[in-house]
Amino acid sequence: MQGEQRARTIFLCLWTLVTAAKLVVAARLPLFVDEAFYWQEGQHLAAAYSDLPGLTAWLARLGVEVGGHHVLGLRLPFLAIGAWLPWAVSRIATRWFGNVAGWQAGSLTLLMPLSATLGMMAVPDVPMAMAAVLCLDAGARLLRNVDAAAAVKLAFGLMVGALSHYRFIGVIAVGFIALLLMPQGRRMLRDPRIWVALAVGVLAWVPLLAWNSDNHEAGLKFQVVERHPWDFEWTGLWFLVIQPMMVTPLLCIAMWKVAVAGTRAGDGTRAQWRYFGLVGGVSTLAIFLLGFFTDVERISFHWPLPGYLAMLVAVPVVLNGWPRWLRRTAWWTAGVGLTLAFAYYLMASSPALREQLAGYKYYPRNFAGWEPLAAAVRDELRQMPPGTTLLAGNFKVGAELGFQLEDADIEVLPHPLNDKHGRSVQLGLWGLLHDGRRNGPRLLVLSPSDQRYRELLDRYHAICAQVGPLPGPRVVSTDHGFQRFLLFRLPAQRSEGACVAPAMAWLDSPSAGDRVEVDMQVSGWAFKDGVGLARIEVLVDGRHVTDAVYGRSFDIRPAWPQSNDAQHPHVGFDTRIDTSGLAPGRHWLGLRLHGNDGSVETWQEQSFVVPMR
Template sequence: MQDATRAQLTFLILWTVVTAIKILIAARLPLFVDEAFYWQEGRHLAAAYSDLPGLTAWMTRLGTELGGQHVLALRGPFLLLAALLPWLIAHIGSRWFGEAAGWRAGSLALLMPLAGSLGVLALPDVPMAFATVLCLDAGARLLREIDAASAAELALGLTIGALSHYRFIGVIGVGVVALLLLPQGRKVLRDPRIWVALAVGIAAWAPLIAWNLENSDAGLRFQLVDRHPWSFQAAGLWFLVVQAALVTPLLFFALMQVFVRSFRNDQGMPAQWRYFGLLGGVSTVGFFALGFFADVERVSFHWPLPGYLPLLIAVPALMREWPRGWRIATWLSSGAGLLIVLAYYLVLSTPQWRERFAAEKYYPANFAGWDALAAAVRQEQARLPAGTRLLANSFKSGAELGFALGDPRIPVLDHPLNHKHGRAPQLALWGLTSDGSRDTPVLLVVGSGDVQFKSLLEYYQLLCKQVGPLPAPRVVNVDHGHQRFLLFALPAERPAGACTLPAFAWIDTPESEAGASGRFQISGWAFKDGAGLEGVDILLDGAPVARAHYGTPSPGTAAYWKVSTDPNHPNVGFRAEVDVTSVAAGRHWLGLRLHGSDGSVEDWAEQPIEVR
């Protein structure tokens, strides 16, 4: 009794603290790109969409209808479901492994980083995880006794899952396999009430099936064919390493041990243990194998979560056999893992802290700069002629600006990202795909980071073909230009003439994060197709500190950018000397201001240097 009371108190404290922290973060964290598009889908209510079934969009609509146009309101329904999940896991664990083990299973669900951070973002993984737990609870109860209440719970879980994500098909398949491997499970599958529940669950897929039938299987092709290479990739090994890190190593070992024990022919082992172990283990191993052949470009670390949850329920019962030191280490390492994940989100939600990631490989561009962009767009709209329409270059800018400006109908140009993320068919259905033609003034918003740098010049040339010659842009640099937007005020009539494109530049020396002292040399190259550059200023922390000598030979630049039309090639190099003798020691930001021959002025992205 005392053990159960302590376990319950621990759970209640953890649940309260973790939930409060998640609400705080969710209220401050900028909207992730996918969340913004789900909001846009929610403003165009439908039974299903090109990328997902309908539930995620419906939940974002519910949140904003109840709480207003705020990120916390949008995430509210997801936070609620995520907060209920540990209670449900604790309830299931208590039923099969004792009250103390149940509360500890709920606590582990709070501390495991993948499960504990659920709800901070409005993503389909939240209702999908909730549906998974409902189904496994119903399945475990049916193994003991087949009744109408358990069958109804199964039908509810299957319905929520079908409305959450295509990946839930895998959960269903694994669940059927787990039942077939158990004698009690095969008995369950012979009961007509279970087939009624399955029929209800199958019917819930009807909207998604209908959408695909009406749209040439565009959603299915994206989820099952287009986004996956379906060839072996050694990078799948990193998937396993990342999973062990995100679950935390000792807890990951415990989950795998639950799976291994489910194969034991132990008469004293309850059927529910074997059910949880087989359901979770087969799903997890399946996703591990899929990691070697499926999409590795987009985020996929959250895929195995539905497999971890059944395994997690049996972990406290398993850990009773472990030495006390290993149990403590498991709890502490899981808690530390959750703190790291939540701290990362907290850093992303604080602009001053997020800025420190600006020059890093893993800079969180999908979370950054949307407020600054929206403010710049409002300023431009205020000075442009009445009736000027807004046009975005990709679904990212269109959805994020849509949420910030309260406009879910911002048209979007055809862009590779729209197809890469499966959003192009949906944009076309809404009539929001623009071919670039216009009969009124347009403010075009371009995210330069939407295309890899090596392909950016060709993309600008394509953009010029879509909308015509590009005027000098207003540059919005966020986090020292590592999130960068260009705003083009396009006239109603498409002017004739050759294209003038945004400027390009690169600092060859010093390298990013290099040390500097006294007087040091800076060199690189810069060009601007269609007009050329007439000068380059060197900036330190945003202020000019030197005028570069521009026009030195740089034949390698023209050789690399083969399609460049800058009239100054090959003399597009620059060099300058910068004096930092009076600059305080520490990190500073080195940048460029590019002066075009057409009168344009563009600030390039900055890079850090360490002044000694």
């Protein structure tokens, strides 16, 4: 009884602290770009969408209707599911392994970084995790005795999963494999009540199947074919490094011990143990193997979560068999993982802290700069003629600005990024894919940060073909330019002529992060298609220090033969800066590019280090 009381107290304290922390972070964390698009889908209610079934969008719509139009309101339904999940895992573990193990399983769900942070973002993995746990609970109960209540829970879980994500098909397949490997499972599948529940689950896929049938299987093709290379890549081995970090190493070992134990036959409670181990082990192993062939460019570290939740149910039994020191280390390591996960989200939600990551690999760019952009857009629209329409360069900009401005109907230019994320068809169905040829005053918003640099000039020329030569932009720069937007006041009538594009530049010296001498050599190149550059200011920490000498011969046309700047090949620049007056530490070198058309553009900054002298 004393052990049970202690385990219960720990769980309740952890649940209260973690839930409160999630509410605080969710209220401060800017919308991730996918969340913004789910909000936009929720403003255009439908049974299914090009990228997902309907449930995520419905929950997003419910959130803003009930909680108000802000990030916390949008995320409230997802936070509620995330708060429910540890209780659900705890109840499953209690039923099969006792009260102490039940409370401990709930506590581990609150400590494991992947499950602890679930719900802070409005993403489909939240309802999908809910569906997986519902089906897991129902399946374990049905192994012991088939009854109507458990069959109804199974049907409900299958419905929620079908409405959450295409990936839930994998959860269903894993569940079938686990049941077929067990004599109790094969016996269960012979009961007609199970097939009634499965039939209800199948019917929940009808809206998604209907959408695909009406739209040439666009969603299915994207999820199964287009987003994955289906070529063997050794990068799949990163799974073995990333996943132990996401769940903490000792907890990962304990879960795999559950999976291994699931391969052993047994009776009584052992049947449920096998079931949890097989579901979790088969799921995780399948995702690991698929990782050698599937999409590695987008975030996928969360894919194994349903399998981890299955194994987590039995993990307390494994941990209680370890030496006390190792058991305590596992708990404390999980706590450290939880702290680090929350620290990352807190950093992403703090402009000052986020700025410190500018230039590093883990800079959270998709969270950055949307509020300053919205403020600049409002300011520009106030100065433009009545009836000016907003035109976004890609779906990310359109969705994020849409949420900030409470406008779910911002038109978007065709962009490879829309295709890459499976959003072009949906934008077309809403009538929001703009061909750029309609007249009327427009404010065009581009995000050059979303384009690979070597492809950026091609993108600018494609936009010129769509809307005509571009006027001088207003630059909205966040975190030293690592999130950067360009705002163009397009004329009411389309202009014709050679493409006038935003300026492009590069700093050859110093390189990013270099430790510099007192007399710092600065060199590079810059050009502006259509009009050329008249002047280049050099900035240190945002302040003008000198003008560069512009016009040195530096031919970049082998890389960009389509460039039409008449000053080629004389687009190099040089200058020297005295750094003796700078404090030791990290500083930022920037450029302000003046076009011959009067445009002024601030370029992305580059860090350098002044050493102690």
